[in-house]
Amino acid sequence: MASLSPPLLVIFDVDGTLLDSQRAIVAAMTTAYESHGLAPPSRRAIVGVVGLSVAEAVAELSREAPDHPREAIGEAFKESFRQGLAHAPDESGLYPGAADVLDALVAREDVLLGLATGNSRRGVERLVARFGLERHFVTTQSADDAPSKPHPAMVHQACVEAGVPAEQAVVVGDTSFDMAMARAAGARAIGVSWGYHAQDRLFAAGAERVLSSFAELIPALRLVDPADAA
Missing domain, CATH: 3.40.50.1000 (HAD superfamily/HAD-like)
Structure with missing residues:
Protein backbone atom coordinates (compact mmCIF):
# COMPACT_ATOMS: atom_id res chain seq x y z
CA MET A 1 0.00 0.00 0.00
CA SER A 21 -13.22 30.99 23.84
CA GLN A 22 -13.63 34.64 22.88
CA ARG A 23 -16.11 35.55 25.59
CA ALA A 24 -14.02 33.85 28.29
CA ILE A 25 -10.78 35.50 27.14
CA VAL A 26 -12.26 39.01 26.96
CA ALA A 27 -13.88 38.61 30.38
CA ALA A 28 -10.68 37.30 31.96
CA MET A 29 -8.48 40.06 30.52
CA THR A 30 -11.00 42.72 31.57
CA THR A 31 -11.00 41.31 35.11
CA ALA A 32 -7.20 41.17 35.16
CA TYR A 33 -6.86 44.88 34.43
CA GLU A 34 -9.70 45.91 36.72
CA SER A 35 -8.21 43.88 39.59
CA HIS A 36 -5.21 46.22 39.45
CA GLY A 37 -7.35 49.35 39.35
CA LEU A 38 -6.71 49.88 35.65
CA ALA A 39 -9.10 50.64 32.81
CA PRO A 40 -9.39 47.46 30.72
CA PRO A 41 -8.51 47.42 27.03
CA SER A 42 -11.34 47.38 24.54
CA ARG A 43 -12.78 44.12 23.29
CA ARG A 44 -11.30 44.87 19.89
CA ALA A 45 -7.82 45.34 21.35
CA ILE A 46 -8.05 42.12 23.37
CA VAL A 47 -9.27 40.12 20.41
CA GLY A 48 -6.43 41.53 18.33
CA VAL A 49 -3.73 39.97 20.53
CA VAL A 50 -5.26 36.53 20.93
CA GLY A 51 -2.74 34.02 19.65
CA LEU A 52 0.25 35.62 21.34
CA SER A 53 1.54 34.24 24.61
CA VAL A 54 -0.03 35.88 27.67
CA ALA A 55 3.13 37.88 28.40
CA GLU A 56 3.35 39.16 24.82
CA ALA A 57 -0.39 39.92 24.73
CA VAL A 58 -0.28 41.99 27.91
CA ALA A 59 2.86 43.77 26.71
CA GLU A 60 1.05 44.76 23.53
CA LEU A 61 -2.11 45.82 25.36
CA SER A 62 -0.04 47.96 27.77
CA ARG A 63 2.38 49.27 25.14
CA GLU A 64 1.36 52.87 25.84
CA ALA A 65 1.52 52.42 29.63
CA PRO A 66 5.03 51.38 30.73
CA ASP A 67 4.04 51.69 34.40
CA HIS A 68 1.50 48.84 34.15
CA PRO A 69 2.46 45.78 36.24
CA ARG A 70 2.50 43.52 33.20
CA GLU A 71 3.60 40.31 34.87
CA ALA A 72 0.97 40.68 37.59
CA ILE A 73 -1.72 41.42 34.99
CA GLY A 74 -0.71 38.30 33.09
CA GLU A 75 -0.95 36.14 36.19
CA ALA A 76 -4.32 37.69 37.05
CA PHE A 77 -5.55 36.89 33.54
CA LYS A 78 -4.50 33.24 33.84
CA GLU A 79 -6.20 32.88 37.20
CA SER A 80 -9.38 34.61 36.04
CA PHE A 81 -9.50 32.45 32.92
CA ARG A 82 -9.07 29.26 35.00
CA GLN A 83 -11.76 30.37 37.43
CA GLY A 84 -14.10 31.22 34.58
CA LEU A 85 -13.77 27.77 33.05
CA ALA A 86 -14.18 26.14 36.46
CA HIS A 87 -17.43 27.99 37.20
CA ALA A 88 -18.80 27.94 33.65
CA PRO A 89 -17.25 24.94 31.87
CA ASP A 90 -19.65 25.24 28.93
CA GLU A 91 -18.66 28.86 28.26
CA SER A 92 -15.95 27.70 25.84
Missing part, protein backbone atom coordinates in the same frame (compact mmCIF):
# COMPACT_ATOMS: atom_id res chain seq x y z
CA ALA A 2 1.37 3.43 -0.93
CA SER A 3 1.22 6.19 1.64
CA LEU A 4 2.76 9.54 2.41
CA SER A 5 6.21 9.05 3.90
CA PRO A 6 6.72 10.85 6.15
CA PRO A 7 3.09 11.53 7.14
CA LEU A 8 1.56 14.99 7.05
CA LEU A 9 1.77 16.77 10.40
CA VAL A 10 -1.30 18.99 10.94
CA ILE A 11 -0.62 21.51 13.72
CA PHE A 12 -3.72 23.19 15.13
CA ASP A 13 -3.91 26.45 16.98
CA VAL A 14 -6.36 26.32 19.91
CA ASP A 15 -8.22 29.54 20.76
CA GLY A 16 -10.24 30.76 17.80
CA THR A 17 -9.44 27.68 15.74
CA LEU A 18 -10.54 24.63 17.74
CA LEU A 19 -11.97 26.37 20.80
CA ASP A 20 -14.59 29.12 20.83
CA GLY A 93 -16.56 24.77 23.51
CA LEU A 94 -15.18 23.27 20.35
CA TYR A 95 -16.35 24.89 17.14
CA PRO A 96 -18.93 22.95 15.08
CA GLY A 97 -17.30 20.15 13.13
CA ALA A 98 -13.97 20.31 14.99
CA ALA A 99 -14.37 17.03 16.88
CA ASP A 100 -15.49 15.12 13.78
CA VAL A 101 -12.55 16.37 11.72
CA LEU A 102 -10.07 15.54 14.48
CA ASP A 103 -11.51 12.03 14.74
CA ALA A 104 -11.34 11.55 10.97
CA LEU A 105 -7.75 12.75 10.77
CA VAL A 106 -6.42 10.76 13.72
CA ALA A 107 -7.83 7.59 12.12
CA ARG A 108 -5.61 8.05 9.05
CA GLU A 109 -2.19 6.42 8.77
CA ASP A 110 -0.80 9.28 6.70
CA VAL A 111 -1.58 12.06 9.20
CA LEU A 112 -0.21 13.09 12.58
CA LEU A 113 -1.78 15.81 14.70
CA GLY A 114 -0.26 18.47 16.91
CA LEU A 115 -1.17 21.59 18.87
CA ALA A 116 0.63 24.94 19.02
CA THR A 117 -0.83 27.55 21.34
CA GLY A 118 -0.01 30.62 23.34
CA ASN A 119 -1.69 28.94 26.30
CA SER A 120 0.30 27.40 29.15
CA ARG A 121 1.04 23.67 29.11
CA ARG A 122 -1.37 23.32 32.02
CA GLY A 123 -4.07 24.92 29.90
CA VAL A 124 -3.33 22.60 26.97
CA GLU A 125 -3.52 19.53 29.19
CA ARG A 126 -6.80 20.75 30.65
CA LEU A 127 -8.26 21.25 27.17
CA VAL A 128 -7.15 17.84 25.92
CA ALA A 129 -8.60 16.10 28.98
CA ARG A 130 -11.84 18.08 28.89
CA PHE A 131 -12.70 16.99 25.37
CA GLY A 132 -11.23 13.48 25.53
CA LEU A 133 -8.51 14.19 22.97
CA GLU A 134 -5.66 12.40 24.76
CA ARG A 135 -5.04 10.00 21.88
CA HIS A 136 -5.22 12.60 19.12
CA PHE A 137 -2.03 14.66 19.40
CA VAL A 138 1.51 13.35 19.06
CA THR A 139 2.99 16.73 19.94
CA THR A 140 1.76 19.78 21.86
CA GLN A 141 3.60 23.09 22.00
CA SER A 142 2.70 25.80 24.51
CA ALA A 143 3.91 29.16 25.78
CA ASP A 144 5.93 27.23 28.36
CA ASP A 145 7.91 25.44 25.64
CA ALA A 146 8.90 28.10 23.10
CA PRO A 147 8.89 31.82 22.23
CA SER A 148 5.54 33.37 21.38
CA LYS A 149 4.11 33.17 17.90
CA PRO A 150 4.99 34.25 15.23
CA HIS A 151 8.43 32.86 16.13
CA PRO A 152 8.76 29.50 14.28
CA ALA A 153 10.08 27.54 17.27
CA MET A 154 6.77 25.83 18.06
CA VAL A 155 6.55 24.41 14.54
CA HIS A 156 10.19 23.38 14.52
CA GLN A 157 9.84 21.60 17.87
CA ALA A 158 6.60 19.92 16.82
CA CYS A 159 8.26 18.61 13.67
CA VAL A 160 11.21 17.22 15.61
CA GLU A 161 8.92 15.47 18.10
CA ALA A 162 6.77 14.02 15.29
CA GLY A 163 9.74 13.07 13.12
CA VAL A 164 8.42 15.12 10.19
CA PRO A 165 10.24 17.79 8.14
CA ALA A 166 8.74 21.27 8.16
CA GLU A 167 7.78 21.07 4.50
CA GLN A 168 5.55 18.13 5.41
CA ALA A 169 3.69 20.15 8.07
CA VAL A 170 0.72 22.48 7.88
CA VAL A 171 -0.45 24.97 10.50
CA VAL A 172 -4.19 25.55 10.84
CA GLY A 173 -5.02 28.76 12.65
CA ASP A 174 -7.19 31.84 12.89
CA THR A 175 -4.61 34.61 13.34
CA SER A 176 -1.87 36.26 11.33
CA PHE A 177 0.52 35.08 14.05
CA ASP A 178 -0.26 31.45 13.14
CA MET A 179 0.23 32.07 9.44
CA ALA A 180 3.49 33.97 9.92
CA MET A 181 4.80 31.27 12.27
CA ALA A 182 4.09 28.57 9.69
CA ARG A 183 5.75 30.45 6.84
CA ALA A 184 8.79 31.31 8.95
CA ALA A 185 9.19 27.62 9.76
CA GLY A 186 8.85 26.51 6.12
CA ALA A 187 5.44 24.89 6.67
CA ARG A 188 2.13 25.37 4.87
CA ALA A 189 -0.41 27.76 6.37
CA ILE A 190 -4.20 27.37 6.28
CA GLY A 191 -6.40 29.99 7.89
CA VAL A 192 -9.91 29.74 9.30
CA SER A 193 -12.49 32.51 9.08
CA TRP A 194 -14.35 31.92 12.34
CA GLY A 195 -11.64 33.12 14.74
CA TYR A 196 -10.01 36.41 15.66
CA HIS A 197 -8.37 37.88 12.55
CA ALA A 198 -9.99 38.91 9.28
CA GLN A 199 -9.30 37.02 6.07
CA ASP A 200 -7.21 39.82 4.57
CA ARG A 201 -4.83 39.66 7.53
CA LEU A 202 -4.54 35.89 7.17
CA PHE A 203 -3.74 36.08 3.47
CA ALA A 204 -1.28 38.94 4.02
CA ALA A 205 0.55 36.82 6.60
CA GLY A 206 0.89 33.88 4.21
CA ALA A 207 -2.27 31.78 4.29
CA GLU A 208 -2.60 29.62 1.17
CA ARG A 209 -6.36 29.63 1.71
CA VAL A 210 -8.92 30.50 4.38
CA LEU A 211 -11.63 28.02 5.33
CA SER A 212 -15.22 28.95 6.12
CA SER A 213 -16.01 25.65 7.89
CA PHE A 214 -14.25 22.60 9.26
CA ALA A 215 -15.82 20.57 6.47
CA GLU A 216 -13.37 22.23 4.06
CA LEU A 217 -10.22 21.24 5.95
CA ILE A 218 -9.61 17.66 4.84
CA PRO A 219 -9.92 18.51 1.12
CA ALA A 220 -7.65 21.50 1.67
CA LEU A 221 -4.93 19.25 3.10
CA ARG A 222 -4.64 17.52 -0.30
CA LEU A 223 -4.37 14.04 1.22
CA VAL A 224 -4.26 10.86 -0.82
CA ASP A 225 -7.61 9.09 -0.84
CA PRO A 226 -7.15 5.78 1.05
CA ALA A 227 -8.98 3.99 -1.78
CA ASP A 228 -6.41 5.28 -4.26
CA ALA A 229 -3.46 4.29 -2.09
CA ALA A 230 -4.14 0.56 -2.21
